[in-house]
Each structure stands twice: as structure tokens, then as C-alpha cells.
Amino acid sequence: xxxxxxxxxxxxxxxxxxxxxxxxxxxxxxxxxxxxxxxxxxxxxxxxxxxxxxxxxxxxxxxxxxxxxxxxxxxxxxxxxxxxxxxxxxxxxxxxxxxxxxxxxxxxxxxxxxxxxxxxxxxxxxxxxxxxxxxxxxxxxxxxxxxxxxxxxxxxxxxxxxxxxxxxxxxxxxxxxxxxxxxxxxxxxxxxxxxxxxxxxxxxxxxxxxxxxxxxxxxxxxxxxxxxxxxxxxxxxxxxxxxxxxxxxxxxxxxxxxxxxxxxxxxxxxxxxxxxxxxxxxxxxxxxxxxxxxxxxxxxxxxxxxxxxxxxxxxxxxxxxxxxxxxxxxxxxxxxxxxxxxxxxxxxxxxxxxxxxxxxxxxxxxxxxxxxxxxxxxxxxxxxxxxxx
Numbered sequence: 001x002x003x004x005x006x007x008x009x010x011x012x013x014x015x016x017x018x019x020x021x022x023x024x025x026x027x028x029x030x031x032x033x034x035x036x037x038x039x040x041x042x043x044x045x046x047x048x049x050x051x052x053x054x055x056x057x058x059x060x061x062x063x064x065x066x067x068x069x070x071x072x073x074x075x076x077x078x079x080x081x082x083x084x085x086x087x088x089x090x091x092x093x094x095x096x097x098x099x100x101x102x103x104x105x106x107x108x109x110x111x112x113x114x115x116x117x118x119x120x121x122x123x124x125x126x127x128x129x130x131x132x133x134x135x136x137x138x139x140x141x142x143x144x145x146x147x148x149x150x151x152x153x154x155x156x157x158x159x160x161x162x163x164x165x166x167x168x169x170x171x172x173x174x175x176x177x178x179x180x181x182x183x184x185x186x187x188x189x190x191x192x193x194x195x196x197x198x199x200x201x202x203x204x205x206x207x208x209x210x211x212x213x214x215x216x217x218x219x220x221x222x223x224x225x226x227x228x229x230x231x232x233x234x235x236x237x238x239x240x241x242x243x244x245x246x247x248x249x250x251x252x253x254x255x256x257x258x259x260x261x262x263x264x265x266x267x268x269x270x271x272x273x274x275x276x277x278x279x280x281x282x283x284x285x286x287x288x289x290x291x292x293x294x295x296x297x298x299x300x301x302x303x304x305x306x307x308x309x310x311x312x313x314x315x316x317x318x319x320x321x322x323x324x325x326x327x328x329x330x331x332x333x334x335x336x337x338x339x340x341x342x343x344x345x346x347x348x349x350x351x352x353x354x355x356x357x358x359x360x361x362x363x364x365x366x367x368x369x370x371x372x373x374x375x376x377x378x379x380x381x382x383x384x385x386x387x388x389x
Contacts, residue, residue, distance in 0.1 A: 046304070046380040046381050047380070049379070049380045050376055050377065050379075050380035053376040053379065053380070055372045055376065056372055056373050056375065056376020056377070056379075056380075057376070058372075059368070059369035059370070059372040059373040059376070060369075060373050060376075062365060062366075062369040063366070063369050063370060063373060066185065066362070066365075066366055066369075067189065069182050069185065070182055070185040070186040070189050071186065073178070073179075073181075073182025073183075073185075074179045074182050074183045074186075076178075077165075077167065077176065077178060077179060079166075079175075079176035079178075079179045080179065081175070081176075081179045081180050081183040081334070081336060082175065082334035083175060083176065083179075084173045084174050084175055085170070085173075085174035085175075086173060086174050087150070087154045087157055087174065088150055088157070088161060088164070088166075088170055088174045089170060089171070089172055089173065089174045090169070090170065090171070090172065090348065090351070090352045090355075091106070091146060091147070091150070091161075091164075091166045091169050091170040091174070092106055092107060092108050092146050092166075092169050092352075092354060093106070093166065093167060093168050093169045093354050094106030094147060094164075094165050094166055094167070094169075095165065095167050096165060102143075103354075105145075106145060106146055106147045106166075107126060107143050107144060107145055107146060108143070108144060108146040109129055109141055109142065109143050109144075110141070110142060110144065111139050111140070111141045111142075112139070112140060112142060113137055113138070113139060113140070114131075114137075114138040114139070114140050117140060117142060121142060121144050121149065123148055123149075123152055124144040124145040124146070124148040124149040124152065125142060125144050126142070126143045126144055126145060127142070127143050128140055128141070128142055128143075129141040129142060129143055147161045147162050147164065148161070148162055166178070168181060168354060168358050169352065169354040169355065171344060171355055172344065172348070177341070177354070177355065177358060180336040180341060181336075181338075181341060181358055181359060181362065183335075183336050184331075184336035184337040184338050184340060184341050184359070185338060185362060185366075187248060187331060187335060187336065187337045188318045188321055188322065188337050188338050188339075189314075189318070190248055190252075191248055191251050191252045191255070191317060191318075191321045191337075192313075192314045192315075192316075192317035192318045192321065193314065194248075194249070194252035195252045195255040195256055195259060195313070195317040196310055196313040196314050196317060198252070198253075198256040198259075198260070199255075199256055199259040199260040199263055199313055200260075200263055200306060200309070200310055200313070202256070202260040202263075202264070203260035203261070203262070203263025203264040203266075203267060203309075204263065204264075204267050204299070204302075204306065206221065206225075206260065206264040206267075207263065207264035207265065207266065207267025207268040207270075207271065208267055208268075208271055208294050208298075208299060209221070210222065210264065210268045210271075211267065211268035211269070211270070211271025211272045211275065212271050212275055212290070212293070212294055212298070214272075218268075222268075225261055225264065225265070228257075228258050228261065229258065229261050231258070233258055233259075236254070236257045236258060237254040237255060237257065237320070237324065238324075238329060240253070240254035240257060241254050241324065241329045241330075242329070246329060246330055246331060246332050247331070248331070251321055251324065251330065251331070252317075255317050255320055255321070259313070259316075259317070262309070263306075263309055263313075266302070266305050266309060267299075267302055267305075267306075270298070270299075270301055270302040270305065271294075271298055274297075274298045274301050275293075275298060279297065280293060280297050280298060283297055303381070304377075304378075304380075304381025304382065305381070307377055307381060308374055308377045308378040308381060311370065311373055311374040311377050312370065312371070312374040314370060315366065315367050315370035315371065315374075318338070318363070318366065318367075319363075319367065321337060321338075321339060322337065322338045322339030322342065322363060323339060324339065325337050325338070325339025325340045325342075325343060326339045326340075326342055326343045327343075328343070338359050338362065338363050341355070341358075341359040342356060342359050342360060342363075345357075345359060345360075
């Protein structure tokens, strides 16, 4: 208790009984409240900001879906990727629950002489599209059911064409495009992932050594890079493929001949930036060896750049593989890839556009999604943007 006269800011003339006063906090110790909530680390903070980027997040789910289809898509129907049926070539897309859409109804348009409609297309005729007169002959463009017409011309086919569904159509050898598309995407993914891992690994090691040691070592290593970078990339890849032959591994290695240069330069820049920092100098003073300094103190600062570069390296490798396949230096038959499908489809683009539409749509969506996701990762892992909304 305390006397009234010892209580600050209290009028001494007031007559307040002593039993009105009591001590507080005598049984427990006053202290600051514990911090509530979970600590947010570098990666969690980056993922929080990545999830706020709607375009990058949607792109991630699109890539995940394409990866899923590349793995499991060829199993969704009964056709093998190399299964041929020469009696059912260039069949148009046919999906039962999308039969109301002309593109997926298994129909085709063709210009014929008017008498031929009743003679050859009576059972498969759907509608007349247009007509014109050429040298006294009435030419009619009709839309007809290609599957019924194929069954009429080949009645002994088993299974019957009318019971067959080529979801994305068939190619020049009667192979199912749906199965070949996802099989080709799988091959493209495999090549790009192999190339990405090799480029990232070589680039990190080369750039780390060059940037950390500096001096004449850095000078010599950078001159080697300039020599390799001076040779056109496609020339190196084409010569490599011509010498070793096409295939998944040769293509992947060919893309790694100079593909690691960009990564090595980025890593070198990070090492030049951080190797003179105070905490690195302190660690060196305390006796840390070069391996500890490189892999424990400096390289972690480049994790964001490495992840971003890896995300952007995959679409670049897929595009390079598709280009090589398109010009005939890629995967060879019966294996497929996106470039092989585009190369085959462009030969009959006007007659069978579906052979080009689906591979072009997949590679276009994939390239856009990878670039948007890469931009999102770049922004998420950029320390200068931390805390900025």
C-alpha cells in the first residue's frame, strides 16, 4: 500500500482510505507478448507474391495440365502412337459429344460434279455449301460425313469407320493425331528438360568459377565464351545432329553446346557482386574455404535467378527442337514431336488443316504460358520487390 501523499497527481487533502489501494502484478512477471504467426522465409515470401500474380498462376496450371497430358494423354484412347490404318488417312476430327460443332463432327467439304452427289455421296451427304458452273458443268461444294463415306468405300474394315473416333483426326498414314500429339509433347518435354538441367549445371559451375576467382582465370574463361558465342547457335546444333544423327539424347546435347552461356554470365555477375560483401569477407577471415564461400554464402543469392532462368530455358529448348524437327533434323519416324507434327501438317494445310491446328495451338499456348510463368517467377524472386504490392 501507499500513503496518499506519495501518490503522484493526487490531491493530499483528499481523505481516501488505505484499503482502497492494492498492489498489482505481484504474482506474475511483466514481459512483452510473444510474436504470433509463422515466420516468412525467402521462398515462402516468393510463393506468396507469385500466387498474387494471376497470369503467372493460371500459366502454371496450364503447364501442369500440358505436362499431365504429355504423360497420360496417349493412354486415353485405344490407338498407339505408331498404329497405322492406310484405309483411314486424313480423317477429320470426330468427338461424339461435340458433334454439334462442324469441326468435330467428322465431316469434310469437297467440290464434285452435281451428278456425283447421288452416285457416290447419297448416304454421306449432309448439305450443299455452294455451287458454280465451269465449262457447262455444275460444280457443287458439299459437306459430307467422311466416316460414313469411308465405310461405304471400305465395307470390310474392322472396326467400322462409323464406330471409330479420331478425336483430333488422323494423318497421312492413318495414325491417330490425338495420341501422337501428346506423345510428341512428351518427347519435346524430355528433350527440353535434359537440355535445361545440363545448361543450368554447366552454367552455374562455369559462371561461379569465373566470377569467384576473377583475374586471369576469369579473363581466359570469358574469352572461351566469346569464341563459342561467336559461332551461330543453329550452325553448331545442325552440325552436331548431322554427325551424331537425330534422337532425343543427341538433340538435347546439341542444344547444350552453347545454351549454358547465358546462365554462366548471369551467375558470374552475381559472384562479382557478392564476393566482396562484408559477410563473405568475414567468413573468409574466419577460415571458410572456397567451396563453402561459393556454395553456402554466394550461390544462394542467385537461387531466384536460377529458378527463373530454368523456367524460361524449357520453352526455348522446345522451340529449338520444334524448329530442328520442322526442317527435318529432329526426331525421325515413327517417333513424333511437336516439330514433326507441324512439318507433316503444313504439307496438307489447305486440305487437312486439323493436322496443323492442334500442334500449333499446343505449342503456342505452352510458349505463352511458360513466358508468363517465368515473368511471374522473376518478379516473385526479385528481392527489390519484397514488400511492394
